[in-house]
Amino acid sequence: MTAPASVALTPPGRILTGWRTEAGVGSGLVLLVLLWIAVAPNFLTLTNMTVLLQQMSVLMIVAVGQTFVVLTGEIDLSVGSSVGLTTVLVAVLTVRAGLPLPVAVAAVLAGGVLIGLFTGLLRVIWNIPSFIITLGLLSALQGVAFTISDGVTVSPIPDGLGPLWDGSLIGIPTPVWIMICTVAAGMWVLRQTRYGRHLYALGGNAEACRRYGINVHALRVSTFVVVQCLAVLGGLLYAAQLDSGNATIGRGMELNVIAGVVVGGVSLFGGTGRLAGTALGILFISVLGNGLTLIGVSSYVFLICQGLVVIGAVLWSGLRQRGTGFGRRT
Numbered sequence: 001m002t003a004p005a006s007v008a009l010t011p012p013g014r015i016l017t018g019w020r021t022e023a024g025v026g027s028g029l030v031l032l033v034l035l036w037i038a039v040a041p042n043f044l045t046l047t048n049m050t051v052l053l054q055q056m057s058v059l060m061i062v063a064v065g066q067t068f069v070v071l072t073g074e075i076d077l078s079v080g081s082s083v084g085l086t087t088v089l090v091a092v093l094t095v096r097a098g099l100p101l102p103v104a105v106a107a108v109l110a111g112g113v114l115i116g117l118f119t120g121l122l123r124v125i126w127n128i129p130s131f132i133i134t135l136g137l138l139s140a141l142q143g144v145a146f147t148i149s150d151g152v153t154v155s156p157i158p159d160g161l162g163p164l165w166d167g168s169l170i171g172i173p174t175p176v177w178i179m180i181c182t183v184a185a186g187m188w189v190l191r192q193t194r195y196g197r198h199l200y201a202l203g204g205n206a207e208a209c210r211r212y213g214i215n216v217h218a219l220r221v222s223t224f225v226v227v228q229c230l231a232v233l234g235g236l237l238y239a240a241q242l243d244s245g246n247a248t249i250g251r252g253m254e255l256n257v258i259a260g261v262v263v264g265g266v267s268l269f270g271g272t273g274r275l276a277g278t279a280l281g282i283l284f285i286s287v288l289g290n291g292l293t294l295i296g297v298s299s300y301v302f303l304i305c306q307g308l309v310v311i312g313a314v315l316w317s318g319l320r321q322r323g324t325g326f327g328r329r330t
Contacts, residue, residue: 086235
C-alpha cells in the first residue's frame, strides 16, 4: 500500500511557505542586529556574543521539543516549571539525599518521561485540551519544586555537573554544542524519518492519519515525552550554571519558548512549520532581549515587545493559512 502524499511527503507549498516565513524572520533579525550595533557599542563583543549564545541554548533546546508538540496541534505550557523542578530535584537528590550524580540525573530524566506520559495520556484518554492540562501542570510542578526544596535554594551541586555549562570545545561553550546537536537531531527527525512525517500529517489532518493506520494517540503522547525530556536537559544546564537548584528557575520560560516557535512560523494549528524557523525565532527573541538589556531598558518593556511580536506572528500565521489552506482541520 502506497503512503498518501500527506503522510509520505512534505507538500511543495509548505516548503515554499516555510522559506518565505524564515526569510521574513531573518530579515527582521538582520535589522535588529544592525540597530543594536548602532545604539549599543558592546553588543558585538565576543563576551556578549558568548553570553547570548549560552543563554539562548536552553531556550533553543526546549523549543525543539515544543516544535514537535505544536506541529501536532498541541501545546505544552509546563516546560518552564519542569526546568525549575529539574534543578531542584538534582540538587536535593545529590546534596540532601547524597545520591551519586549519575543516579540523580537518571532519576530526574525518568521523572521527565513520567510527566510527559502523564500529560499525553490525559490528552488522549480523556480528550482534555493540552492547553488546560499543561496550564495546570505549570502551577502543580512549581508547587512540587517549592515543597521539595522548602522554598529555598539548594546548593552546592557536585562538581561533575559544572562542565555542562563551563566546559568548551575548540573555544565554543558546551551548552552551544548541545544546542547545535539538539537542533540538528530534531531537523533530521522531522525531515528524514517516518516519525517526523507523521507529526506533520497528524497536525494537518488527524482523521486522515487514523484512516491510514497511524497510531495517533501514541504519536501525540510521544511528543509530550520528547519536550519534557528536553526540558530536563535544559534544567540540568541551568543547574550546572548556577550550581544550585531553585523552584523559581525557568519561571516564564514557556512564554519565550512559545514566542520563538510562533515567530519562527510554526503554526499553532499544527501541520506547518520547520525547526529552521524555530531556531530563527528563538534567536530573534534572544537578540531582542539582549539588546534591550544592554541599553538599559526595563525588563517590563521586553515583555511588552515580546507580547506584541507574538500577537503579530499569530495574526500573520492565521492570515497565511487562510490564504494557502495549509494547516486547516477537516
